[in-house]
Amino acid sequence: MTSHFSFDIENQDPDTLARTGQLHTAHGSVKTPAFVGVATRATIKALEPQALIDLGLQIIIANTYHLHLQPGEDTVAGLGGLHAFSGWNRPTMTDSGGFQVFSLGASKEHGVGKVASIFPGANTPAKPKVRPSKPLVRLTEKGVDFRSVIDGSPHTFTPESVITIERKLGADIIVPLDECTSPLHDHAYTKSSMERTHRWAQRGLAAFQLLKDDETFPNPHQALYGIVQGGAYHDLRLESARTISNMAFDGIAIGGSLGRSKTDMWNVLDWTIPLLPDELPRHLLGIGEIEDLFMCSARGIDTFDCAAPTRLARNGSVFLKGAPRHRINLRNAQFINDDGPIDPQCDCFTCQHHSRAYLRHLCRAGEFSFYRLATLHNLRFLVRLMADIRDAIDNARLTELAREWGFNL
């Protein structure tokens, strides 16, 4: 473990695997379990970093693939790294580009037109200028060759180059290149992919250790998490959990396909977590619906990231405890004359200042201000929910809190 990164476990729930703790990074601490905001291109969509501080978000995750393509890691490094570049001087993560590799790869057979829709930023004006006739992605033992969705230019990620890119970006927590398999991949493919990802993990770790004390990078004090793969296959998850745990990572991320249902996902966590070193922090990649925050905290996950809460907000869907799925859609006609806030219990900027009727109007008019106001609410709601979950764990009443929200742990 690096000297500038550590994880203290504070309390263990008596009934579940849930625990509270503190993750200490070079840019501050994170109380866990915590929701990690998704800032794909070094911004959470529709929110400036200062708004995240105001609403109490502790940590964000940016996307290595997107920032490599634009503005490029050298530009970010030249400007002092992700923290100085974005003005968010608090804990950060970057993912590996593995999800993008999967997304581009899996969509090959559907043609290029399908690609845009899988990108979180598909609503940006940046459209592919070149529509390559060649496949967008080629995986080899060496790494991944792919074409930019921005301009069609060829790029290669290797386990080593991804570490260099992430060192230049300078997030506090980084992960090695992996292949994120699909629920449709069979056991044989998932196994061989997992084995390659393990070899890539070893190569990434070696590259990371070589560069470890290099003060020329914007953030010399990064932590590297390993990624457990294996799809929804019991034997593969066990093998991957053991293999990754035996490498000198600072934490463990659980990635790849988590199956075809929530039950599959709970199973994957139930198989995996008991094999991981207790003392290491555990991150679940790309998961974070409200139900998940309870069910995965209870299974021993310390941090989650998920684009859904912010994407839902932009579509008019805002969180409200007790509503079906704990959310309402402001596009609905029932809110046209509703002068109350989204949530009378909420202390967010939006609920303090604006009515459902005004928000519905902005939403239907497609006003940019709506995206910000709805996103502020959804993130503040999750920040408060995670604080409640931590408090429940500290007071041995997580099961009770989950039941209040309609979930049986």
Added chain:
Amino acid sequence: MTSHFSFDIENQDPDTLARTGQLHTAHGSVKTPAFVGVATRATIKALEPQALIDLGLQIIIANTYHLHLQPGEDTVAGLGGLHAFSGWNRPTMTDSGGFQVFSLGASKEHGVGKVASIFPGANTPAKPKVRPSKPLVRLTEKGVDFRSVIDGSPHTFTPESVITIERKLGADIIVPLDECTSPLHDHAYTKSSMERTHRWAQRGLAAFQLLKDDETFPNPHQALYGIVQGGAYHDLRLESARTISNMAFDGIAIGGSLGRSKTDMWNVLDWTIPLLPDELPRHLLGIGEIEDLFMCSARGIDTFDCAAPTRLARNGSVFLKGAPRHRINLRNAQFINDDGPIDPQCDCFTCQHHSRAYLRHLCRAGEFSFYRLATLHNLRFLVRLMADIRDAIDNARLTELAREWGFNL
């Protein structure tokens, strides 16, 4: 003049017709000359009302046509009027829908497809669902029949109904229905249109006076400005200025075509303003480039509204004194590694927190957060510029200040 509306002239520039003053409305005062922010659909694009207060904007103008179509004036009235609805509890205006009448009318021969592009909100997802084969607009002595660009439904504006709509919306300053002619209209058409607009002004004023003390409206204490028309024709502008000045309006707006060049516009103001009663406030509709703020203040305009500063911002063009046309475009490659703020002299949120390099990245990525950050800067820049212009008038040095900015009054 209504008791809740008054205009105090404070200082008169010795060299020009510029003057400083205070406009007192039912929702507070406005120091003039002032820039009026364009909040077409009851929001300035990409900014929530609280941000406007923070940056010092004094007054906004919303659009009667757009708010009539969505969410409808009865909805807004039911929620307490524009102020309570939007959360902006400060001075407001609404325009008459006249510009939209012009835009839809002039675009008839170009087909419906052309219509969307002339709307300030053409970037919203709300697309016409119905493409009517009938003309979108029909003008008669009675008023204007038109079809909604949202759903093709038929609507009619009369001088009387527009006053009722504006009374329900409840802005502090409203204007009667007018036809905004085009620079391409000849003298004969412009004259007959002007004469009709004068008759509409009289009808609007009568309707306004009938409803004047009606406490069932959200804002009983509104002021009504008359609109001077006449295109770029000398005789018509004189006639319109005299006619409108002789009606019992609380202020005068200058509308319609201002010709084909800045010189034409200066001429229109030079002809018109001396004929207007000194004691009434004067608004210039839809004009507000930096040069205009100087040149029109010097000609005796008290308030301006213009969508350009916020639209420019969304396109990456941000104000910087001394740059060509006093602006730079953040999309330009020269800013990719620029870690300085847009404007080192600026105290806006954006300049205090973010670099040109980060803003350029957000702009090129099409991030919504860019729209907000750039708009914040441009509006704050104008708020500070107008304060400087007022200060210069108060100190008899407007000509000097204009020269510093490269303009000869």
